[in-house]
């Protein structure tokens with residue numbers, strides 16, 4: 001058996017890991033649900049173990065005393081061998097999953113090879129190639145933006161002109177809005193295409209395909225539909241920062257829209273999953289609601305990140321993180337997954353019982369974006385934010401001594417607050433108010449040297 005690295009339990013705490021079977025997580029997301037996945041496995045009496053190339057990427061591993069095994073997580077044979085070792089050991093292996101977009105297909109394939117419950121790994125992999133996903137959706141009659149792929153900047157410009165500016169350019173495979181940009185004319189398209197096609201690696205250092213997607217810019221408010229199997233759990237409104245980028249700045253759970261919109265969005269998301277051969281466990285489908293109905297922006301074959309599961313639990317009482325872990329371990333769900341709180345008093349679009357917490361049925365997520373680049377000198381007010389009315393979670397994704405950069409992606413979000421309320425407006429107001437209590441101070445920018453930049 002390979003060496004399992006077990007950090008000391010946090011100071012003053014007892015040994016927390018129960019003596020159940022292993023549950024392997026293949027890498028993790030760095031913010032959001034990764035930590036919750038491990039906690040959910042423990043709550044089920046399982047022993048989470050993180051299979052990772054670099055445990056130091058995830059501060060929660062030490063803070064929560066999570067076991068780790070270091071391996072080349074991009075090597076399917078290495079992952080399979082390690083999971084087979086865990087399965088053959090005395091404790092056994094109950095399941096394999098990943099909270100990271102980049103590893104969901106690999107986790108599913110290894111789980112299937114070991115006879116553990118899993119989604120169709122090939123369908124997941126196809127879905128993660130955005131061009132392939134668009135092709136399958138279009139073939140299935142599901143509304144998608146006009147699109148074309150390009151491997152050369154001139155090809156991207158020709159495609160954009162054929163589609164008609166403005167267009168959205170994005171890597172064929174990616175997440176967190178990295179590299180996604182609105183391009184309003186040929187010059188912007190050429191410049192952004194050159195930049196994307198020059199990238200040798202993604203933000204995890206893995207080589208990337210030198211291919212990008214050019215899409216018609218779809219207009220209309222954005223939503224995500226959170227599903228489990230073939231059931232709509234809830235429809236979420238999504239807020240993004242200023243164009244030409246699309247950094248997520250907040251979410252409202254459930255989306256405060258008429259029931260007819262909720263139903264239309266849910267129906268198109270389910271058609272998309274069917275067209276992609278998905279619909280096992282959790283999925284997170286992003287759509288824009290146009291004048292002519294919902295259009296798919298992206299189907300993600302995994303649980304939503306970005307604290308959406310925390311907000312769903314707070315608003316509706318549905319624990320999607322537990323549901324994902326339970327499904328992958330072949331355990332029954334704790335509560336019925338598959339209901340949504342009525343929006344505007346309307347009936348939920350799918351059957352099932354809600355088990356609301358004290359959230360009053362609504363929750364809002366608000367992110368604090370970095371205002372500028374610089375070295376973080378102080379972080380204050382987190383305790384105040386956590387104690388503020390209606391707040392169920394407040395997190396900071398930076399620390400003194402770290403440098404803040406502006407990347408126009410999820411990495412620009414420095415802090416996050418989730419708050420509940422009696423309605424969407426109250427939840428949003430509470431989350432925003434608590435967010436203002438968090439102060440992240442940056443070193444003053446150096447004074448420009450005399451003469452530099454002057455007239």
Ligand SMILES: Nc1ncnc2c1ncn2[C@@H]1O[C@H](COP(=O)(O)OP(=O)(O)OP(=O)(O)O)[C@@H](O)[C@H]1O
Pocket residue numbers: 145168170174175176177178180215216217218219222240246248286288297298
């Ligand atoms: N064709 C489009 N029309 C309008 N907006 C778009 C389009 N494509 C992408 N966007 C915007 O950019 C955001 C990110 O795009 P996309 O989901 O394709 O990238 P991603 O890297 O997978 O991001 P995420 O992980 O946040 O979903 C979308 O949520 C949406 O706001």
